[in-house]
Amino acid sequence: MKLSLGxxxxxxxxxxxxxxxxxxxxxxxxxxYMGETVCSKxxxxxxxxxxxxxxxxxxxxxxxxxxxGLTLIEANSEVSSLKRLCDNGDFMVEANDMAAVQxxxxxxxxxxxxxxxxxxxxxxxxxxxxxxxxxxxPPVECSGNMIxxxxxxxxxxxxxxxxxxxxxxxxxxxxxxxxxxxARAENRPKDECEFCCINYEEGIPLASQEGQPLFTINGIxxxxxxxxxxxxxxxxxxxxxxxxxxxxxxxxxxxxxxRAWDLVRQGGQPPLAVQGCNGYWHGRPGMVTAEEAGLC
Amino acid sequence: MELVCPAGSLPALKAAVRQGADAIYxxxxxxxxxxxxxxxxxxxxxxxxxxxLIRKNNKxxxxxxxxxxxxxxxxxxxxAVDQAAAMGxxxxxxxxxxxLAYASKNHPDxxxxxxxxxxxxxxxxxxxxxxxYNIKRAVLPRxxxxxxxxxxxxxxxxxxxxFAFGSLCIMAEGRCHLSSYMTGExxxxxxxxxxxxxxxxxxxxxxxxxxxxxxxxxRYEEGEAAxxxxxxxxxxxxxxxxxxxxxxxxxxxxxxLIPELDRIGVKAVKIEGRQRSPAYSEQVTRAWREALDSxxxxxxxxxVENSWRQTLAGLSEGSQTTLGAYHRAWQ
Numbered sequence: 157m158k159l160s161l162g163x164x165x166x167x168x169x170x171x172x173x174x175x176x177x178x179x180x181x182x183x184x185x186x187x188x189y190m191g192e193t194v195c196s197k198x199x200x201x202x203x204x205x206x207x208x209x210x211x212x213x214x215x216x217x218x219x220x221x222x223x224x225g226l227t228l229i230e231a232n233s234e235v236s237s238l239k240r241l242c243d244n245g246d247f248m249v250e251a252n253d254m255a256a257v258q259x260x261x262x263x264x265x266x267x268x269x270x271x272x273x274x275x276x277x278x279x280x281x282x283x284x285x286x287x288x289x290x291x292x293x294p295p296v297e298c299s300g301n302m303i304x305x306x307x308x309x310x311x312x313x314x315x316x317x318x319x320x321x322x323x324x325x326x327x328x329x330x331x332x333x334x335x336x337x338x339a340r341a342e343n344r345p346k347d348e349c350e351f352c353c354i355n356y357e358e359g360i361p362l363a364s365q366e367g368q369p370l371f372t373i374n375g376i377x378x379x380x381x382x383x384x385x386x387x388x389x390x391x392x393x394x395x396x397x398x399x400x401x402x403x404x405x406x407x408x409x410x411x412x413x414x415r416a417w418d419l420v421r422q423g424g425q426p427p428l429a430v431q432g433c434n435g436y437w438h439g440r441p442g443m444v445t446a447e448e449a450g451l452c
Numbered sequence: 453m454e455l456v457c458p459a460g461s462l463p464a465l466k467a468a469v470r471q472g473a474d475a476i477y478x479x480x481x482x483x484x485x486x487x488x489x490x491x492x493x494x495x496x497x498x499x500x501x502x503x504x505l506i507r508k509n510n511k512x513x514x515x516x517x518x519x520x521x522x523x524x525x526x527x528x529x530x531x532a533v534d535q536a537a538a539m540g541x542x543x544x545x546x547x548x549x550x551x552l553a554y555a556s557k558n559h560p561d562x563x564x565x566x567x568x569x570x571x572x573x574x575x576x577x578x579x580x581x582x583x584x585y586n587i588k589r590a591v592l593p594r595x596x597x598x599x600x601x602x603x604x605x606x607x608x609x610x611x612x613x614x615f616a617f618g619s620l621c622i623m624a625e626g627r628c629h630l631s632s633y634m635t636g637e638x639x640x641x642x643x644x645x646x647x648x649x650x651x652x653x654x655x656x657x658x659x660x661x662x663x664x665x666x667x668x669x670x671r672y673e674e675g676e677a678a679x680x681x682x683x684x685x686x687x688x689x690x691x692x693x694x695x696x697x698x699x700x701x702x703x704x705x706x707x708x709l710i711p712e713l714d715r716i717g718v719k720a721v722k723i724e725g726r727q728r729s730p731a732y733s734e735q736v737t738r739a740w741r742e743a744l745d746s747x748x749x750x751x752x753x754x755x756v757e758n759s760w761r762q763t764l765a766g767l768s769e770g771s772q773t774t775l776g777a778y779h780r781a782w783q
Binding site for chain 2: 227228229230231232234235238239253254255257258259261272274275276277278279280282283284287295296297302305306308309328330331332333334335336337340341342345346347360361362363364365366367368370371373378380435436439440441442443
């Protein structure tokens with residue numbers, strides 16, 4: 157099983173990002189995704205800045221560097237920026253919107269399909285493979301069974317499987333909106349957001365009136381409150397067809413998270429249970445912690 | 453601009469025809485339909501009767517096969533496409549590349565409209581669906597501002613349809629898993645959001661509580677109007693404050709924007725609400741028909757009549773309406 161580091165979904169200051177990747181370069185990672193996927197107004201790094209950082213990192217790590225594209229693309233400026241990202245010439249691109257799929261397939265470039273693309277079956281996957289997809293990160297709501305069945309559907313059509321990358325650790329990216337919920341929480345209009353999401357290195361917790369943690373507000377993105385953690389489900393990850401486990405960056409403790417995953421993939425015993433949720437993997441509500449975790 | 457109206461039942465379909473809808477959209481009675489709600493949608497026999505009525509009145513019928521097919525049960529989506537083609541519908545509304553590919557290969561004469569669930573918000577995304585599947589129209593998600601709708605319309609030759617009135621999704625359609633995170637069922641996969649079977653109302657300490665899969669969505673003081681617990685429209689705690697952290701219970705109403713939508717080149721306006729009553733279809737279709745006719749007869753002097761506004765406000769969630777993302781300040 158390969159380990160990948162997903163793109164940073166939060167908005168961190170430039171120094172923090174630089175330090176984070178310097179640290180990540182030392183870790184046993186096979187793939188590192190970089191770039192802004194949530195909000196084009198976040199510009200501690202502009203596109204050239206990200207590409208520059210990716211080139212530096214490539215010198216320091218054996219991991220494959222992939223540039224992730226923005227997910228919700230609404231303005232012409234975002235379309236132009238995405239086009240330049242696809243034309244970077246050095247790094248593979250992770251498509252998170254059909255605009256990226258269009259640009260990359262026009263250029264006959266192979267690409268990774270991110271979890272924000274709606275690919276839910278072998279027939280859909282075949283369409284994307286025909287457009288150049290070589291790695292598939294299924295939507296986060298897909299269960300292990302569904303992923304396996306999708307791959308078997310592909311087998312039945314005699315289409316070679318792409319690499320399969322499962323969102324295995326981190327706050328789940330669940331929804332995208334035109335509205336910025338961080339600005340709303342601070343009672344600011346989006347056009348005068350003053351980049352306030354930089355003040356929340358892991359977003360803002362949203363709880364029910366009974367105090368039950370539900371979601372995490374991250375600008376225009378809504379994430380799970382719980383950490384989705386499939387480490388206890390490691391044996392079933394491979395069984396259901398996953399080639400890569402994606403670990404999504406958190407502000408603190410990523411080194412320990414990566415170490416724990418690395419130990420298990422090298423043959424260590426997976427834990428019987430972990431904190432966090434794993435419902436989606438088991439075909440249940442995403443927020444649920446399946447009791448059978450570790451035993452399946 | 454074409455007026456596209458919803459029908460989740462035969463009476464609603466008849467009401468929309470009677471009140472002057474140009475096109476009526478419906479779905480089959482299974483999970484190929486993004487309004488797969490208990491007790492909703494037309495049986496095959498009702499559908500046949502409805503199509504007959506629509507044809508006699510020279511209106512158009514669109515059928516929505518707009519969820520994402522799953523590996524188990526692909527035959528259901530194939531059958532839905534085959535049936536739509538056999539019915540000779542004016543267009544099929546779909547989102548899933550698998551469904552679009554199957555339709556364009558097997559039924560090249562079937563007109564395809566990209567569903568809002570396809571989440572195409574820009575020109576290049578539309579080009580993908582146009583080049584691969586020859587789509588003849590696209591419904592844009594409700595996340596775009598008016599200026600952005602204009603940019604998209606200018607950057608594509610795909611005719612554009614936008615949402616004009618109805619429940620307001622605050623998330624980009626097709627890009628929201630909040631419902632499955634909480635209940636296990638989502639719009640993309642199951643055709644439902646905040647499913648009714650997961651709802652529980654209770655009276656706790658004299659306060660009405662609404663729950664979704666046991667999660668408290670909202671709690672109402674005595675006399676406070678209570679709404680359906682759509683999970684993004686509850687009151688939650690953020691930074692120590694209780695408020696509608698994501699969105700208030702409100703409906704989208706763009707009647708004021710008719711002249712601008714027309715100038716931008718929008719080809720059709722869509723009324724949301726296949727899950728609503730025949731009375732809803734009747735009233736909202738009548739108000740919008742009158743408004744569009746009034747605009748056509750006198751574009752320069754168009755103004756929204758109070759009677760239309762009152763009708764629409766009465767049909768809205770929480771009796772409130774908003775211009776939504778079309779108006780930048782909402783964002």
